Amino acid sequence: MKSQKKKPPTIKEVAARAGVSIMTASRAINGKALVSAKAQKAVEQAVKDLGYIPNASARALAGSADRRVALLHSNSTTSAYLGELLLGALGEAPQRHLHLVVEQCAQGAFAQEIVEQVAQAHVAGVILPPPLCDWAELIDGLQARDIAIVAIAPDRDGPDMLTVGTDDRHAAYDLTRHLIELGHQRIGFIEGNPRHRSSARRLQGFRDALAQHGLDVDERLIVPGDYSYRSGLDAAEQLMALEARPTAIFACNDDMAAAAITVAHQRRINVPAEISICGFDDTPLASAIWPALTTIRQPIRDMSREAIGLLAMRFRTQDEGTAGIIGKVKLDYQLIRRQSDAVLARH
Amino acid sequence: MKSQKKKPPTIKEVAARAGVSIMTASRAINGKALVSAKAQKAVEQAVKDLGYIPNASARALAGSADRRVALLHSNSTTSAYLGELLLGALGEAPQRHLHLVVEQCAQGAFAQEIVEQVAQAHVAGVILPPPLCDWAELIDGLQARDIAIVAIAPDRDGPDMLTVGTDDRHAAYDLTRHLIELGHQRIGFIEGNPRHRSSARRLQGFRDALAQHGLDVDERLIVPGDYSYRSGLDAAEQLMALEARPTAIFACNDDMAAAAITVAHQRRINVPAEISICGFDDTPLASAIWPALTTIRQPIRDMSREAIGLLAMRFRTQDEGTAGIIGKVKLDYQLIRRQSDAVLARH
DNA sequence: TTGAAAGCGCTAACAA
């Protein structure tokens, strides 16, 4: 079996077929410079006929605006989260003429070591998912080396930093309002890990929604958790043992919501007929369990897509000498309604 | 802020610093051809000093053995699975001088369309995770175009196909034996989706272990499921309602095992004191719930790493005109012991 | 064992 090495078509062949010079073809393909409409058409047709795809390596080599960017990750996020991030970034990068590399930072490494590692890789920008995006030393080190940074859903953000994220507070507000509109007035809240600001932001949204609807906040209904299933078990027990049991529970993430459902089952409290339980994040768990969780989905894939876009924009302004952009993108979350919530039963 | 564009060092500089020609430097760096020990050392030192990293684009362009390979995926696997696959492949590919691209096949596309898409991308090989790896038409089409294929954990494999996977049957055997060694004799089994052979393979391992230990198989203890949490609920209900309730349950995946735990909780049966429950796959769910599941972990990341290796090897033999290799890699699984199993209580 | 020359496919800079 001799493998007929079919070489992919080059821009040369495209140019020949379109009856123009290589440069005109290049310009037509990249759509940057001025090309006559006629030439443009001819080249486009040739590209189609030949199934031409630009050779990314050649392009990068030829000193175009192509650059390398890195998606840096520690192994502290879940693979699902990282996978989504990867898919978004991998899909968008080529279109922005960016070459994506993936770098894992060693467990327990110092910020300085990671900076060295990244600098070694000659990347012009990095995408920092949580919790890396909140590591001040790392960010400072990277910025000192003039490496562009995009933080994904950071807890706080610096002045010169690009960020993408969703509006946690507002999402929590919406979810709470949803519960209120279902008729619930006594809503329990299970907090997340106090070290993550996301927990505080979600609580704020919860409080705001209650206030906005003229409902008092009963502090006994706000119980601590730390985002783990285990903590959700304890928190739910505490809520369900209350004399005036809440008719709905808003858990700060899906794991804890799942735990709350388990506790309800143990106590033979029907979900959602007797109690509504909502989560946050739309992890696989949310749709795996029964009843499936009503929750908030963050568009993780879109976030990394946007991150790549932000980097591309930053590079462009850099090249043009324009003032650096300040990009803070907030993406829309989605309220995913499943089976764990219901209209409050009349008593 | 003028960005001092620090150009990365080139092989030219390395050669100059080492006092050799560019070619010698290239040879020393790639370690392929014969280079004097002295030159080798000098080059290595220069590389270190300068922090030189070969420019992958230039290398690919210069017509080295670099090739493009694709990881093809439909969106029917979980992001976590895909993420792991991606991480393994992305890490290994550069080391094998392969450029990885990720292609998603459109929902409901015909095999022929996908073949076109892949061919268009000029890839020399593709990695096919389940369920794509069992799509005969797709595989035929790809092979007809002379594109190398590695199937990840396929249900069955063709003659000319490279595969990596784990020994499902044996893993199930081990997990069952583990339960038997804990003293269990009445072990329930919840089947997976009958359309996936993995379910049958796991059941076979289960039966083999029982037989090997002189235990009879009580067919009433083998109940159907389809890998969903929901089906696990029904299956577990059925098992727990049995007059002679099993003292342990082997669920074909984690989701169903989690469902079984929920059912046990509802019936106030303590896990693991009164019943042991094991899963399969070690999904995030396994460690999220309480008690955390004892389960089997497949080394997904390693699988894609191996897949890349297999492709690289196939290309090498192709280039050398050697007979094509037949690579069937079986990786070791791992029995992850957590809190959902225990020694059988004496009665 | 080493080196010199040529060129991979493409785009920046210039010139026409």
Next chain:
DNA sequence: TTGTTAGCGCTTTCAA
């Protein structure tokens, strides 16, 4: 608006 020239960093010849 278009074409020409040069060269990106590397590896493949081929010759020494």
